Amino acid sequence: MRAVEAPQILFLLIASMQMLHALSQFIKLQINEIPSPALQARNSRHVGSGQVVRLRGMNRKFGEGRIEVNFGGVWGLICPDKFSINEAQVICRQLGFERGSTDYSIVSYYNAMESAHYSLNGLACEGSERNIFHCRRSSNGKCSMPSHAVFVRCRLNYPSRCSPGGILFKEKCFHFIRDLEYSFDIAEDHCLKIGGSLAVITSQDENDFLSDVLSTLNENIRRPKPWYIGGRRQEGSWKWQTNEIVASSTFSKWDPKGTKIHRNQDCVAMWNQRKFGNDYFFWDAMNCRKRLPFVCQVPAYHIDCIVGDGKTYAGNANVTENGLPCLPWTNYKLKNIPLSSKQLGNHNFCRNPNGASKPWCMVDEKVRQNCDIPVCNKGQVVFDVQDHEECDKDETICTGTKMYHSLQTIPLCGKKCLQSRNFICNSFSYDISEKICLLSTEQARTGGANLTNVDSSDYYERIRPKDQEEKRDAFKVRLVGGGPPWEGKIEVSVGGKWAAICDDGWNISAARVLCRQLGYPNALRSWIGMSNDRNYLMDDVKCTGKERYLNECLFNGWGKHDCGPNEAAGVQCAVIERECFPKKFKCNSSHCIDFKWICDGEDDCGDGSDEDLVKCKLPVEVRLVNGSSIDRGRLEVKFYGIWGTVCNRDFTVHDAAVVCRMLGKQGVPIIEPYQKYGSGTGPIWLQNPGCSGDEEELTRCRIRRWGYSKCSHDEDVALYCKESVFSTVAPKEILSSTECGRTFVSFRARDPRHGYLARVVGGFEVRHGAYPWTAAIKLDNTRHLCGASIITPFHLISAAHCFEDVPDLSLYSVVVGDWDTNAHDGTEQKFGIEYVSFVPGYENILKDDIAIIKLKSKNDSGILFNKYVQPICLPNADAAYPAGMKCVISGWGSMGTQNPRRLQAAEVPIMNPDTCRDPLVYGNLLSERAFCAGYLQGHVDSCKGDSGGPFACLSDGKYYLFGVISWGDGCAQEYRPGVYTRVRDYLTWIKQTINS
Template sequence: MDLNTAAFLLGAFLCSVGGTEIEGYSRTEGAWILSLNKRMYSVSNLAECADKCNTETLFTCRTFMYDENDRECWTAAANSKTENIMRRGNTVLYEKNEYLLECANGIGTDYRGTKSRTKSEKVCQRWDASYPHRPNFTPQSHPRADLDSNFCRNPDGDKGGPWCYTTDSQKRWEHCNVPSCSGECMVCNGEDYKGTISTTENGVTCQRWDSQKTHNHDYHPSSLPQKYLEENYCRNPDGDPRPWCFTTSPSKRWDYCSIPRCTAEPSTIVPEVDCVTGEGVAYRGTIAVTESGKMCQSWSAQMPHKHNQSPENYPCKGLDNNYCRNPNNERMPWCYTTDPGKRWEYCNVPRCGVARIQDDPVIPPNEEDCYEGNGVSYRGLTSETSSGKKCQRWSSMTPHRHNKTPEAYPNADLRGNLCRNPDGDKAPWCFTTNPAVRWEYCNVKRCSVRPSEISSPQPHIASIAIQTPPEKDCKIGNGETYRGPTSVTANGVTCQAWSAQTPHSHMSFTPETHPTKGLEGNSCRNPDNDVSGPWCYTTDRDRIWEHCQIPDCVEMKCGTPVIKPKRCFSRLVGGCVSNPHSWPWQISLRTSIGKHICGGTLIYPQWVLSAAHCFESSKRPSAYKVFLGIHTEQGNEPSKQERRLEKIVMGPNRADIALLKLESPAIINDNVQPACLPEKDYIVSSTAECFVTGWGETQGTGGDGVLKEEGFPVIENKVCNLPDYLNGRVQNNEMCAGYIEGGSDSCQGDSGGPLVCYEQNKFLVQGVTSWGLGCANAMKPGVYARVSKFMDWIDTTIKAN
């Protein structure tokens, strides 16, 4: 199913969460569609614009666009299935759901999709054409049947469903390959199955996708909206051989569902033979050699590597011979190798139009992570929008189709999902992973800050520059002097720029009227000395202004380092050398004579989280000490704080986690700060941005003796426990993280250290480095104690001691 069908099925959801709901339409913010048949109206409100589309007479209106600022309304004959969607600020695109639906209800008399091939793959003849067949049904004779272009329709109520005249002179007409909307059958491996079967093949009832009972999992409907994880229906969100679900049985975490195969053939793709676009899912070329020169194993063979990526399990993925393919939506085409010592590798398939672009290279980090001018040259690592939404990958077409690809903009450095400015907009931006919001500007500040304004001169006294406090994200008193970066209200709404007059027009507080109040950008400020603290105008048209949630500076903060981390994704064992003191919760656990043995995480001034196996040699507190505030393993910096241990508390049920109580609390400063703790039973999303830090073994990659960092994707336990991975070894109170192709991992000496994930503008410790099968091996990610599963134990232990 393509994005446009997805838009229909999510229509009600998108309208309700993204803004004003218009019945029968799907809503996309910041979007515009090109159409030769369009008409502009001046209207008073959104409802009036929708009415213009519903009563349009010049053409069949499938879409309307509404500009709130100018009260402009455009009706159009095209939609996202027939034309490209463009970026356009302040405009909302509404598409009629009936024209997005690519399945038939009943016999399909109301089908208005864009299928234009018959079951035997013959191209349909246009309804208004008279060659090669003179039609009995035309747009003029049946104006209500929507006989547009050469799309399949059912104007005569044929019991066989939608049909068309063909362009084959020997075959006048034929039924089309339009699936039933009931969805109780699957094509390919069922990734597009949207039916309502909710029991496994063994008769067990499925668990709801939005529930964490009976089994915790990472497949959140909110974070995977394009996967349609509704109710407790069987789905295939991860590219398995067929649909499955978590079960309501405590003894069976998940199981496959019994979904029959559809009789209709699956929809065809346009094959890419000589090169690839995006992730290369459509590649059907004949390259059969990996990046390192290894010959590929045949997909139908089980030697030397056993696997389930077979032509039988994945009938639509082109698994012919031993050619490189991408059946499971990896980064690029790959194959199993004929080398028994190397299970699989990516293939060196060229990208269409340009020399191959490495999608996840080692990026020299910009330590300031800020942009100059309009940010066209920005090459930082931010991948989050100003409102906290995660960016969509530039090479991906879901949830938003676009033309801002690495191939189309080879000089724009469109790698991964990093914020960029390929089209010369006013600041770096990205498409978002939220289907309802097409794009937003990114959470990146300008490198150059406007100089402080000069106070009004007094007689015979030179003008004095007003000094503002440093940009700490906390306030003193009511926050009149607050100059921090927060630009979101207490309710999570993005702030409107103080210099902007949309969506809310105001002249009371602007950089010109209050030049000394720090009203540059859209950060929260208190220009009128409000007793309740900093506030801002909002980007929500229904809320003119709101207060911001700025903590007091005296309050101890967690998870917000003063020195910004590099947030490195290098795919190297040991990762990148960290900015000194950018991970201020990292501690070094040492023997009593000062030898580093493990890492740990400061979670309160007097408490550290580490791994139980770090204390196998001795459980006496006097045998250990902790260094805080250091960057080098040698630990001789002036910032070092040294503490003896008062108590060691081992985790419950022999879990590999431990709490350490320091003899005296750490002094919280710029170099020493606790990480935040997660909510109880919270499951980290596979899309989360997570990092491991430590002084562990680097296996010759450099940076020995200094703190290193590495960004990892989290791998759902269902995947991690597959036979190809860790084969059922991972427990419910553990989690996996790493690259499935290997190349980067936590290693010896990192044990007990933090796995932190960046969420809501702070770092939360989600894992404690525990174990792994070797270091950085393919299909063998690192395993971490899942901190959220131990929150009751952490709270009880600290309160009791």
């Protein structure tokens, strides 16, 4: 580890400098990126939840409870004095219930305190405010009703806009799945199948709303479980897992006092750990394989609106005000129906066929419930849908209607019919008393727009009606630019002109309509941001998902858009065809599904052919193919009776050891360059099997999920189950003890100011063997701690502070010849430590931070030198350290967020000592036997885990150890260069220690 904790005096000297630069530090997030926990902590003004109003109480339903307000960091009650429905309306809207409150009551409040704490007294609202802090209020004064609180009941957002079980917040329906506990990937697939994704949270209001739902669901649970939402760490960054582009947001709600996030905790969950007095669901990182409940989000349905009692409603609402699904009307014989009889056919949409107070539907054979549908605003389109019941045998088309409210005259209604853009109008009816204009694609003989039994209505139809088939033939769709024919960019044609659809508002509901129109059973994915010029025919397409053709959905009109290039919509449709393999699994029903859905516990095929228990439990087999012998080749795995491959990405030597063991090979495996034995076909069964190396077979490893990978067959694992453990160079290649500082692999570390900076803190990944004197010190045989430099077969130089915290040398090990810490390179040599020598009088990191390590012998020998392992030279006693001379630092230290997998190196210049001792840099903290190197503007530096590693300078074709990486304030920070121990000043001590 590189020490970053400087003494208190360091803080005092640099505090003002940090304040000056704090305001200039801005972070630009990538598309769908979530601010990391570290970034949130840096930007956070407080450690609380940020929530200011909440509802609490025992045995309550969601949307009701005792009102509590956070004022000055303390939760308290609202004084009931003069409280009215106006205040209740404002509080409910602030909580996310757009329709306000239904009622409130004053209740007794008993707790352990003698009297209740009141955060707000004298609250007085007009009722239209969006926030109680816009009302008149007082935080002082005495409440005349002590030990009483206000209990409020909020009106739920329209349940009919969600499928059963969904809870509406703004334009999202959230589904809380707690009966099924899944891993992150299976939870993600479940949400996809219901038309959405795992929850994406981009605001404080949204997180507060979900936290309150979860608090209600977990009210009587002593230890609530975490709930997955849609965040995941990918290549070091946290991102929302959704096909949509999330609006730019810097919001995050990581647990402000959360524990350290470990390397295998890559998925985000909401969790109320009941820490430090907070009853709130913060975010935390979880192992993605853990089975947890989860939160899905689905776009809210557009169910249109009602006029009056809703007798003319023909929208698509099919969920009651209590959230129950409606049953089809088919078996119900109702008399005196004032609408077309076909509007009560084989569908389950809410209707008002008998003049009730509002639309309703049947939820059981003898039970009906009202539907909660918005009331239309003046001039609003009431509905614009198709009733998608199955046509009778003697029918060729079904009724389509469109209604306008508050049109003043019959001519205006007729004009709407003649000028309708994406709706073929053949008839209309106008209700003079209600000012309702009803358009229809049909005429009277086929069930046109006649408001039957409405005395005040007039009916009109075209003399020469437009033919429905003409409508269908005129509008065409196709997919282009994809691999298989069932996916790609969408193009539509009207009158022979082909153009794209803009992705504004494009979602899975529209994708389903498009796929059905193309003859596919469903849609799997909706894509946005596909390549295209500015040629678009449709924009802002809004579908319910139940339309038969895409042009029956709402959109801006042909050719009307505000889209730029590369904003085209695309789709991946579900497939029913003869040939699914090798890219898909073919169900017995001929459906094609992803291999990752096999044996996931759900019948994705619909016929059970992807969940055959016998096949799911078949023994897993492995083989090596296309190699010159049976112990080498491309790795293939047989699962569910199907041979597939394994992705090289994140495949470790531990995974390889298990495979070789399954093949009866007990040697040390070597992972060879992928594509060495060609690319395979069929499924890529595994990515990152997660083996420890001790398992007898792959099924005992921590496999994330069979069939899940983000790889191509160009990345198939190539493996060699080699018997020999370590290969030394031939005797004639072993260097004499007088030679040092030589490299046998050509590589030059680059100056970060010239060319692209691949790794801002850690430098550049080097070739294997480029700096062969660089060694790694590990703790407990696994955790990388520090670096070191080889100087003899038994001695290395490192930093003294590396050994301060753990005095037991038996816990340390030294590895030389390493390059890739996650794989067996075949060149590693590992040693225990016999002793560590410090400079006499060493006290702390600021002075004499250098140590000599003596290795324990191994097979009566020390380090074996070869092209990958070499000693570095010590400098002469009169060696100069001129400012500007560039030297190389190397190691496996942090790159700012995590330790790298492979050895990194960078070239940095020695700084002028006067610059380093400037009060704005390190002042008097820099000792006489230390020096600085790097750049005042930062960008490149050694970091945590590099401590003890080499500062190597090239002279006359050899590298010399001029410095030992010691300390610094942060990593690659402005005005904070790295500090190094000057080896020249310790030569006498080094030689004496080695010789003794």
